[in-house]
Amino acid sequence: xxxxxxxGSHVSVSEGALxxxxxxxxxxxxxYLFWYVQYPNQGLQLLLKYTSAATLVKGxxxxxxxxxxxxxxxxxxxxxxxMSDAAEYFCAVSEGxxxxxxxxxxxxxxxxVIA
Amino acid sequence: xxxxxxxxxxxxxxxxxxxxxxxxxxxxxxxxxxxRQLPEEGLKFMxxxxxxxxxxxxxxxxxxxxxxxxxxxxxxxxxxxxVRGDSAAYFCASLxxxxxxxxxxxxxxxxx
Numbered sequence: 001x002x003x004x005x006x007x008g009s010h011v012s013v014s015e016g017a018l019x020x021x022x023x024x025x026x027x028x029x030x031x032y033l034f035w036y037v038q039y040p041n042q043g044l045q046l047l048l049k050y051t052s053a054a055t056l057v058k059g060x061x062x063x064x065x066x067x068x069x070x071x072x073x074x075x076x077x078x079x080x081x082x083m084s085d086a087a088e089y090f091c092a093v094s095e096g097x098x099x100x101x102x103x104x105x106x107x108x109x110x111x112x113v114i115a
Numbered sequence: 116x117x118x119x120x121x122x123x124x125x126x127x128x129x130x131x132x133x134x135x136x137x138x139x140x141x142x143x144x145x146x147x148x149x150x151r152q153l154p155e156e157g158l159k160f161m162x163x164x165x166x167x168x169x170x171x172x173x174x175x176x177x178x179x180x181x182x183x184x185x186x187x188x189x190x191x192x193x194x195x196x197x198v199r200g201d202s203a204a205y206f207c208a209s210l211x212x213x214x215x216x217x218x219x220x221x222x223x224x225x226x227x
Contacts, residue, residue, distance in 0.1 A: 009155070032214040043119075043206060043218035044158070051213050090157055094214035102148055102171065103216055105157040 006106035019078040023091030119219035137189040138207030146210040
C-alpha cells in the first residue's frame with residue numbers, strides 16, 4: 001500500500017526566503033508523485049507532477065521538486081517566498097502505470113509567509 | 116477549477132437528515148473520485164466511479180454513505196442520517212490523465 005508523510009504540519013518563512021516542504025513516500029511500484037496547493041475555501045490545484053521522466057520537475061509559480069528514489073523523497077522548493085504563496089500544500093502518490101488507482105495524500109503542510 | 120462543478124458549495128443539515136452532494140466532472144470525462152477532508156487532515160479517498168459503475172469504494176464508510184454516477188446527470192454522494200462527525204469538506208475530482216486529478220471547489224457540509 002502507498003503512503004505519504006509530510007514532515008511539519010506548519011512551516012513559516014520570511015518573504016524572499018527559501019521554501020522547503022518535505023515529502024516522503026512509500027510505494028511498492030514505481031510511483032507517480034504530485035504536489036497540490038489549496039487556498040482557503042477552495043479546491044486543490046496541481047502545482048507539479050512526477051511521472052517517471054526527468055527527476056527534477058518544474059511547476060507553476062516558481063515551485064520545483066526533485067524525485068529521489070534512494071531517499072523515497074519528493075521535496076518541494078521555491079527559491080524565494082512570496083506573500084501569495086501562503087496556503088496549504090499536499091503531497092500525493094499514485095501507483096503510476098498500475099492504472100487509475102486513487103491518489104493517496106499526505107496530511108498537508110500549512111505555509112505561512114512573514115513580511 | 117471551473118471545469119469540475121460541485122454543488123452546493125455549503126450545506127447545513129441537522130442530525131438525522133440526509134445530505135446530497137453533486138458533482139459534474141470536466142466535459143468529456145467519465146471518471147469521478149470523491150474525497151473527504153477533515154480539519155487538520157489530508158484528503159481521504161472515498162470512492163471512484165465511472166458512468167453507471169462503481170470501480171473502487173474501499174474508502175466509503177459501510178453505513179449511511181452511498182455514491183452513484185448515472186448515465187445522464189451528475190455524480191451524487193449521499194449521506195443518510197447525518198451525524199456531527201460527517202461535517203467536512205467533500206471534494207470531487209475528475210481524472211485528467213497519468214493519475215492527475217482535477218478538483219472541484221468542494222462542498223462544505225455542516226451538521227448541527
